[in-house]
Amino acid sequence: MSNIFKKTLLYDFYGELLTKHQKEIYELYHLNDFSLGEISEQLKISRQGVHDTLKRCEKQLENYENKLQLVDKFLINKQNVEKIYNYASEILDSFNEDKQSQDIVANRIVSIQETCNRILEDL
DSSP states (O other), X not given: OOHHHHHHHHHHHHGGGSOHHHHHHHIIIIISOOOHHHHHHHHTOOHHHHXXXXXXXXXXXXXXXXHHOHHHHHHHHHHHHHHHHHHHHHHHHHTTOOTTHHHHXXXXXXXXXXXXXXXXXXX
């Protein structure tokens, strides 16, 4: 997973747990693509203060994820839903082919049920 995507997900899941000041700096830097200097000018704080706040935010978001693992569970569930979609596509495709379609359908239905159960257990 790319670093940018991971930071975005962490913020989406845990951003509300940051202080208003932390959220403002984090959003300006990561979402609005401001530089440290631009943020320090806008908020009237030092560049070092901006840098320290960003590092503190990233560490906090990582700590939340380490404890709660909501992002990991989300990504696993996303993969499982993608599997269900692919299994369903294979089932539909198998009806266009008469060869072994019943075996394919039966195997894919079992796979869909197993994947659904994994999702339900995680929820």
